[in-house]
Amino acid sequence: MPQKPTACLALADGTIFMGRGFGASGVAVAELCFNTAMTGYQEIMTDPSYAGQVVTFTFPHIGNTGVNPEDDETTDPVAAGMIVKWDPTDPSNWRATSDLESWLASRGRIGMGGVDTRRLTRAIRQQGAPHVALAHDPDGNFDIEALVAKARAFAGLVGMDLAGQVTCAQSYRWNETKWAWPDGFGTQEAPRHKVVAIDYGAKRNILRSLASVGCDVTVLPATATAEDVKAQNPDGVFLSNGPGDPAATGEYAVPVIREMVDSGVPVFGICLGHQMLAMALGAKTIKMNHGHHGANHPVRRSRDGKVEITSMNHGFTVDAQSLPEGVEETHVSLFDGSNCGIRLSGRPVFSVQYHPEASPGPHDSAYLFDEFAAAMDARHG
Numbered sequence: 001m002p003q004k005p006t007a008c009l010a011l012a013d014g015t016i017f018m019g020r021g022f023g024a025s026g027v028a029v030a031e032l033c034f035n036t037a038m039t040g041y042q043e044i045m046t047d048p049s050y051a052g053q054v055v056t057f058t059f060p061h062i063g064n065t066g067v068n069p070e071d072d073e074t075t076d077p078v079a080a081g082m083i084v085k086w087d088p089t090d091p092s093n094w095r096a097t098s099d100l101e102s103w104l105a106s107r108g109r110i111g112m113g114g115v116d117t118r119r120l121t122r123a124i125r126q127q128g129a130p131h132v133a134l135a136h137d138p139d140g141n142f143d144i145e146a147l148v149a150k151a152r153a154f155a156g157l158v159g160m161d162l163a164g165q166v167t168c169a170q171s172y173r174w175n176e177t178k179w180a181w182p183d184g185f186g187t188q189e190a191p192r193h194k195v196v197a198i199d200y201g202a203k204r205n206i207l208r209s210l211a212s213v214g215c216d217v218t219v220l221p222a223t224a225t226a227e228d229v230k231a232q233n234p235d236g237v238f239l240s241n242g243p244g245d246p247a248a249t250g251e252y253a254v255p256v257i258r259e260m261v262d263s264g265v266p267v268f269g270i271c272l273g274h275q276m277l278a279m280a281l282g283a284k285t286i287k288m289n290h291g292h293h294g295a296n297h298p299v300r301r302s303r304d305g306k307v308e309i310t311s312m313n314h315g316f317t318v319d320a321q322s323l324p325e326g327v328e329e330t331h332v333s334l335f336d337g338s339n340c341g342i343r344l345s346g347r348p349v350f351s352v353q354y355h356p357e358a359s360p361g362p363h364d365s366a367y368l369f370d371e372f373a374a375a376m377d378a379r380h381g
């Protein structure tokens with residue numbers, strides 16, 4: 001006899017998927033996106049930019065390498081839940097300290113296995129990122145109509161400022177010292193640049209990457225004012241990734257970013273930071289149909305035509321048509337032509353939509369951190 005389903009995914013249009021629940025029980029209401037990465041599920045689940053989203057993985061074997069404390073991008077999982085094709089198996093990896101299921105349970109996040117993730121991904125591509133309710137009940141009791149109603153009632157990410165939920169409560173100095181890849185990437189250079197990183201939901205590996213090129217990083221909360229930033233007397237300002245709608249967070253962040261640009265210091269932004277820098281320079285952002293979430297997104301660098309294989313995680317994008325004169329488009333997605341990078345002409349003010357710290361292939365875009373450091377070196381003369 002087939003097992004009774006213990007998880008239920010209800011889409012707002014009434015489509016229902018049944019499967020096996022794991023991790024925490026309960027109900028999560030969120031937007032649903034698909035991620036095509038074959039590795040990095042722990043980093044994905046703990047990336048603050050995934051707040052308000054359930055992630056379905058197109059790669060069928062998720063959980064094989066377990067979890068470990070070093071791969072967390074923040075203290076807690078931030079994605080609202082995860083959906084996989086096969087149930088996670090026992091981990092097999094020398095770095096694993098726990099298995100995915102108990103890690104998820106201990107952090108209050110819902111998992112669902114046994115789902116036809118190809119069908120689900122097709123639905124996302126066709127209808128745009130749907131609003132969903134994901135339920136896990138070990139007894140398998142579901143009120144499906146109520147779940148559909150919850151999915152319908154979800155307001156969605158447009159207009160939502162989520163940075164406030166995931167930013168640090170207080171400023172702090174990034175002082176991790178022990179971390180490095182075997183090939184030396186990530187080895188810290190002696191700090192020579194004082195950098196303020198504004199934390200809209202920063203991933204740890206970004207702060208680590210800044211430290212690796214000689215930045216002494218002070219992290220400030222998302223609501224930091226221009227005076228808070230200037231009080232640190234930084235050599236450069238970094239604008240982090242983060243969840244939600246850039247236009248909503250931009251209401252308070254963009255005026256601060258504009259002042260930073262006007263002050264003449266080098267400014268570097270990633271993802272949400274990129275989107276809000278673009279807004280500060282006069283551009284607009286728009287919601288995408290189903291966004292870009294994966295570890296093999298090709299991007300063309302305009303200055304020399306080089307193709308970078310990048311990690312991406314975004315549901316909004318900078319409208320390239322809205323870029324004002326004097327703002328160059330430096331990178332373009334080879335999947336759909338969407339904007340992936342900008343630079344203020346002749347100034348060390350630049351940003352990318354993708355994640356150069358995520359090193360999917362393996363370190364293609366880490367040069368951006370070097371360029372930020374070089375811009376600060378150039379200012380010191």
Ligand SMILES: NC(=O)CC[C@H](N)C(=O)O
Pocket residue numbers: 049240241242243244245246270271272273313314315316317
């Ligand atoms: N990774 C990010 O910073 C995501 C930015 C923004 N929340 C988006 O979805 O587009």
